[in-house]
Amino acid sequence: MTTPKDAxxxxxxxxxxxxxxxxxxxxxxxxxxxxxxxxxxxxxxxAEPAAPAMPLRNPEEWKIDEAVAASVKTAYDVLAExxxxxxxxxxxxxxxxxxxxDVPVDVxxxxxxxxxxxxxxxxxxxxxxxxxxxQQVPGFQSPPPGQQGVPPFRPTVExxxxxxxSGAGQSAAKEPSGMRLxxxxxxxxxxxxxxASLSRPHAPTAARDIxxxxxxxRDGKAAIKVVTFDADLAGGGLVATxxxxxxxxxxxxxxxxxxxxxxVPLGMLVxxxxxxxxxxxx
Amino acid sequence: MSERPIRVAVIGGGCAAMTAAWELTKPEHGGKFDVTxxxxxxxLGGKGASGRGPSGRIEExxxxxxxxxxxxxxxxxxxxxxxxxxxxxxxxxxxWRDAWTPKNDVxxxxxxxxxxxxxxxxxxxxxxxxxxxxRAADEPFDxxxxxxxGFDMMRAVLLDMQVDGHGVVSEFDxxxxxxxxxxxxxxxxxxxxxxxxxxxxxxxxxxxVLVRSVTPASxxxxxxxxxxxxxxxxxxxxxxxxxxxxxxYLWEIADLTLASLVGTLRHGVLFNPRGLEVIDDYEVRTWxxxxxxxxxxxQSPFVRGLFDLSMGYVGxxxxxPSLSAGQGLRGLLRTFxxxxxxxxxxxxxxxxxxxxxxxxxxxxxxxxKFRFFHRLTDVxxxxxxDHVAALTFDVQARIKGGKDYAPLFDVKGRPxxxxxxxxxxxxxxxxxxxEGWNFESHWDRRRDSELTLRVGEDFDMVVLGxxxxxIPHVAPKIVARDPxxxxxxxxxxxxxxxxxxIWLDEDLAELGWPGPAYITxxxxxxxxxxxxxxxxxxxxxxxxxxxxxxxxxSVLRDPPQPPGDGDIDYPARRAEEVRESAExxxxxxxxxxxxxxxxxxxxxxxxxxxAPDGEHDPEPPSGRARFGTQYWRANVxxxxxxxxxxPGSWRYRISPLDMSYDNLTLAGDWTDSxxxxxxxxxxxxxxxxxxxxxxxLPLLEEIIAYDHP
Numbered sequence: 005m006t007t008p009k010d011a012x013x014x015x016x017x018x019x020x021x022x023x024x025x026x027x028x029x030x031x032x033x034x035x036x037x038x039x040x041x042x043x044x045x046x047x048x049x050x051a052e053p054a055a056p057a058m059p060l061r062n063p064e065e066w067k068i069d070e071a072v073a074a075s076v077k078t079a080y081d082v083l084a085e086x087x088x089x090x091x092x093x094x095x096x097x098x099x100x101x102x103x104x105x106d107v108p109v110d111v112x113x114x115x116x117x118x119x120x121x122x123x124x125x126x127x128x129x130x131x132x133x134x135x136x137x138x139q140q141v142p143g144f145q146s147p148p149p150g151q152q153g154v155p156p157f158r159p160t161v162e163x164x165x166x167x168x169x170s171g172a173g174q175s176a177a178k179e180p181s182g183m184r185l186x187x188x189x190x191x192x193x194x195x196x197x198x199x200a201s202l203s204r205p206h207a208p209t210a211a212r213d214i215x216x217x218x219x220x221x222r223d224g225k226a227a228i229k230v231v232t233f234d235a236d237l238a239g240g241g242l243v244a245t246x247x248x249x250x251x252x253x254x255x256x257x258x259x260x261x262x263x264x265x266x267x268v269p270l271g272m273l274v275x276x277x278x279x280x281x282x283x284x285x286x
Numbered sequence: 287m288s289e290r291p292i293r294v295a296v297i298g299g300g301c302a303a304m305t306a307a308w309e310l311t312k313p314e315h316g317g318k319f320d321v322t323x324x325x326x327x328x329x330l331g332g333k334g335a336s337g338r339g340p341s342g343r344i345e346e347x348x349x350x351x352x353x354x355x356x357x358x359x360x361x362x363x364x365x366x367x368x369x370x371x372x373x374x375x376x377x378x379x380x381x382w383r384d385a386w387t388p389k390n391d392v393x394x395x396x397x398x399x400x401x402x403x404x405x406x407x408x409x410x411x412x413x414x415x416x417x418x419x420x421r422a423a424d425e426p427f428d429x430x431x432x433x434x435x436g437f438d439m440m441r442a443v444l445l446d447m448q449v450d451g452h453g454v455v456s457e458f459d460x461x462x463x464x465x466x467x468x469x470x471x472x473x474x475x476x477x478x479x480x481x482x483x484x485x486x487x488x489x490x491x492x493x494x495v496l497v498r499s500v501t502p503a504s505x506x507x508x509x510x511x512x513x514x515x516x517x518x519x520x521x522x523x524x525x526x527x528x529x530x531x532x533x534x535y536l537w538e539i540a541d542l543t544l545a546s547l548v549g550t551l552r553h554g555v556l557f558n559p560r561g562l563e564v565i566d567d568y569e570v571r572t573w574x575x576x577x578x579x580x581x582x583x584x585q586s587p588f589v590r591g592l593f594d595l596s597m598g599y600v601g602x603x604x605x606x607p608s609l610s611a612g613q614g615l616r617g618l619l620r621t622f623x624x625x626x627x628x629x630x631x632x633x634x635x636x637x638x639x640x641x642x643x644x645x646x647x648x649x650x651x652x653x654x655k656f657r658f659f660h661r662l663t664d665v666x667x668x669x670x671x672d673h674v675a676a677l678t679f680d681v682q683a684r685i686k687g688g689k690d691y692a693p694l695f696d697v698k699g700r701p702x703x704x705x706x707x708x709x710x711x712x713x714x715x716x717x718x719x720x721e722g723w724n725f726e727s728h729w730d731r732r733r734d735s736e737l738t739l740r741v742g743e744d745f746d747m748v749v750l751g752x753x754x755x756x757i758p759h760v761a762p763k764i765v766a767r768d769p770x771x772x773x774x775x776x777x778x779x780x781x782x783x784x785x786x787x788i789w790l791d792e793d794l795a796e797l798g799w800p801g802p803a804y805i806t807x808x809x810x811x812x813x814x815x816x817x818x819x820x821x822x823x824x825x826x827x828x829x830x831x832x833x834x835x836x837x838x839x840s841v842l843r844d845p846p847q848p849p850g851d852g853d854i855d856y857p858a859r860r861a862e863e864v865r866e867s868a869e870x871x872x873x874x875x876x877x878x879x880x881x882x883x884x885x886x887x888x889x890x891x892x893x894x895x896x897a898p899d900g901e902h903d904p905e906p907p908s909g910r911a912r913f914g915t916q917y918w919r920a921n922v923x924x925x926x927x928x929x930x931x932x933p934g935s936w937r938y939r940i941s942p943l944d945m946s947y948d949n950l951t952l953a954g955d956w957t958d959s960x961x962x963x964x965x966x967x968x969x970x971x972x973x974x975x976x977x978x979x980x981x982x983l984p985l986l987e988e989i990i991a992y993d994h995p
Contacts, residue, residue, distance in 0.1 A: 020673065021292050021746040022948040023980060029943040031960045033561030035429075037986075037993045149567035149933060154575045156605045157590055234581040243581055 155188055184241030187275065192248035198274040202242065205263045205270065211242060213264045216273050219257035228257050231273065246275055254279045291320035294980065295677060295745040297662050297760070299325040300332020301359070301966050302953035303751025304645050305973025308362055310981060311652040319981065321654045326661035326682065327725035328693055328707035329638060330646055332753060333926055334966065336636030337705030340898035342697040342827025344636035345705050345917050347926065348785040348839040349817055351632060351805055352386060354625025356967040357990040358974060360418030363641065366648050373651055378701065379644045387821070388412065388628030393804035394587035402878040406587055407804065410629035417626050421990060429556050429995050432619040541583040542574060546615060549577035561995025566612030566936045573611035591807035592618065594814040594840070596963055597928050602781045602843035604811050608932040613962045620991065630805065635825040638703040643694060647701065658691040659683040659725065660737070665750065665761040673949045674748050676740050680733040682725050684713040697827050728759070728923045729854045747949045749976050754956035755780045755924030770940060777938035778956055780927035784812070784842040786868040786918035789832040789896040794818050797880035810875035812867050813838040832896035838868070842920055860920035869913050929956040929964040936962060942975035951979040960992040
């Protein structure tokens with residue numbers, strides 16, 4: 005082993021090479037440096053050599069029907085013009101060519117142009133654009149980090165491995181007419197659900213049209229009133245999010261799940277809240 | 287300026303360290319920097335190291351695909367190939383365009399309602415230019431550009447995506463529709479398909495225009511319009527979802543994009559000097575949810591794919607997804623809207639062969655020195671605490687005759703890294719072989735000797751470019767005395783990973799997977815990401831080549847208690863776990879994707895696995911034991927651990943530009959590189975910053991995307 009001859013640093017202190025101070029020691033994410041560089045390049049007229057363009061896709065590779073492709077191209081042309089107009093406007097504003105009060109008018113003008121042209125593609129677009137242009141309400145706040153959470157990804161492999169480990173290589177049986185129900189809780193650690201499925205609605209239904217009567221305790225003295233439904237992509241069926249208010253007594257709560265336009269409920273949602281300080285399984 | 291060159295010790299051989307070495311040895315410095323690279327073991331590459339095993343087969347740490355936005359990385363490799371060509375060595379590695387081929391096909395998997403998986407395939411549109419080209423002056427990568435380009439891209443994706451082989455937009459029955467354009471369009475509109483996709487796409491187009499025009503004064507209006515569009519589209523698709531799940535992807539893309547836009551506006555990101563960092567304390571899924579994304583969209587394969595590709599699971603636990611909103615969004619924006627040429631670029635061969643061998647050869651030509659079998663054991667600060675006074679190493683092995691170790695060997699005419707060291711070059715090579723030394727194992731500390739280098743005598747400056755997980759082990763004194771370094775080690779998180787590769791005697795089409803070759807993400811755990819790598823087989827050296835090779839990778843869950851430093855068998859135990867998981871994986875989830883790989887008895891047909899030539903004569907093992915002829919690994923070494931970016935961790939990253947130590951800089955994808963993700967581009971950007979810290983070059987403005995939001 006080579007052993008230091010004396011305390012590190014002493015012998016070399018005089019001759020040491022040091023890093024030179026840096027103009028800056030972090031990124032400038034404001035966009036200022038990027039814009040300055042772009043401006044300098046364009047002012048110098050130092051156009052970089054044009055990038056060799058990648059060959060466009062072989063016509064045979066197009067998966068979109070030719071008619072669709074043609075119409076899309078038209079739409080792109082239309083949008084390209086609008087985009088170009090937008091860029092010009094933004095550039096003018098940047099260089100002081102606009103008064104700030106003019107900008108919303110300009111945006112409206114562009115969107116109106118686009119509206120007129122996009123209408124040829126879809127009547128529905130008309131509705132969107134009108135909605136977009138008619139809204140004029142500013143002012144928003146966001147909660148601080150860590151105040152909310154979302155559940156982790158639902159497993160995708162359980163069914164497969166369950167089938168494998170049973171030696172049969174079979175998937176779990178699917179309920180013929182039922183709809184899987186996954187229940188998650190907000191504000192109630194240890195709460196469990198005793199409902200795992202509901203009947204399917206008789207007609208195509210949006211998740212927001214599914215509601216539940218307030219979940220009542222057995223003695224009827226307490227209730228959970230906030231339950232929302234979302235469609236469950238990973239597992240299929242529905243996800244019910246049960247928001248449990250603070251201070252609710254432990255016990256079993258239940259309520260019927262309804263869908264608008266259908267008299268017969270889809271089933272019952274039954275949940276159980278643990279005693280304070282008690283954490284249940286599941 | 288001193289007369290003699292400034293001696294720079296570069297510690298580590300991964301992307302970041304090699305980039306720093308590459309920059310400092312550039313001819314424009316005129317020999318100002320005398321660079322020596324110190325590398326443990328026998329090969330460069332770090333987490334990107336690969337080797338050639340039996341039959342010249344490529345054996346990787348994991349699955350490496352270069353994304354089309356890796357501008358800094360591509361620029362370096364293009365320079366490297368050009369320089370080799372200029373030195374008359376061009377034929378050795380070929381043109382860079384031979385080394386990378388464009389790839390635009392992506393597949394994601396989502397759980398199907400009836401069990402199994404649904405395939406979501408999309409061909410990303412090729413874009414002008416090539417990665418590494420100079421950026422055009424009128425292409426400022428500010429958030430307005432990103433977002434507006436994003437909506438354009440969204441339209442293209444919507445119109446080209448296929449679900450289980452059917453394009454929703456193009457799926458219509460032409461019979462009776464007539465041959466004229468009007469008739470055909472009418473048929474589609476009647477089916478409600480074209481109209482629905484076009485509606486979403488046109489809304490995106492409108493938003494693109496609005497975003498391009500946004501100013502601080504009109505932010506509020508834009509937010510309202512975005513939320514309004516989100517609400518409208520949400521209702522439109524929700525209304526149809528239960529009845530028609532095939533259209534879910536339209537909703538998911540629109541939902542996530544609009545939630546991103548709403549969040550970007552709500553948090554004032556667009557005009558904030560900190561850019562996306564202002565939302566980096568939020569977890570990305572939580573942030574999207576806050577801004578209107580549905581739970582369904584958050585469970586979608588698009589979001590899963592983002593986490594899988596970035597290995598964003600704390601402790602390798604699939605139940606603990608964690609990725610900061612700022613970096614998550616930055617990664618998505620750059621990935622989808624910053625690429626040039628192609629969405630992805632596949633390497634012709636192993637990452638070691640395509641990246642580190644050319645870099646090594648070119649830098650050797652420049653005069654850089656490489657000291658293999660040198661494992662750093664401490665970075666000793668000076669008494670004043672402002673510089674590095676000494677570096678101590680374990681010399682794992684000495685080279686016979688005092689020569690330099692020659693690390694490359696020839697496979698079909700190309701210099702490649704072997705999967706094992708060439709023990710014939712080492713003093714005591716036979717003993718090392720007999721005792722089974724593992725030079726790359728953190729837990730195998732066997733060595734030949736120790737070495738101390740002193741500042742002013744042996745080196746002047748240091749680039750510390752090892753993996754983050756190794757920092758507490760290679761710089762214990764600094765970590766003990768410097769609270770920032772300690773906080774960095776405690777809060778910038780890493781995960782172990784696992785990988786396996788199989789070679790097949792049948793191609794994937796025969797096994798039931800539709801071509802062309804896809805990189806597939808969001809698949810079942812544990813191996814959620816895999817890729818058909820048949821294109822690298824011609825580079826391997828088989829007597830009778832396999833028809834396909836497929837690479838799988840994912841995070842690997844950490845044990846409840848980390849292994850002790852003396853637990854020499856730990857890597858082997860974890861590797862055995864990986865083997866077991868891999869075999870189970872082929873038997874289980876792959877049945878849904880490769881039905882042809884299973885026999886009538888329902889068992890995986892192990893005999894389609896191709897064993898290396900000559901290794902198992904006369905016959906390779908049959909049945910499940912055949913898997914033993916394939917390749918798998920557990921990346922559990924501290925230096926192999928992959929950096930992830932949980933919320934809030936940004937503030938603990940230390941920049942290579944940090945001036946705390948006046949002769950030391952850091953390099954690695956775990957530093958404050960401007961792109962906080964475990965990837966080649968983040969590492970290269972960090973290496974460029976390290977070079978800038980020591981030499982002033984490259985200029986920060988020339989590091990593409992360093993200053994971007």
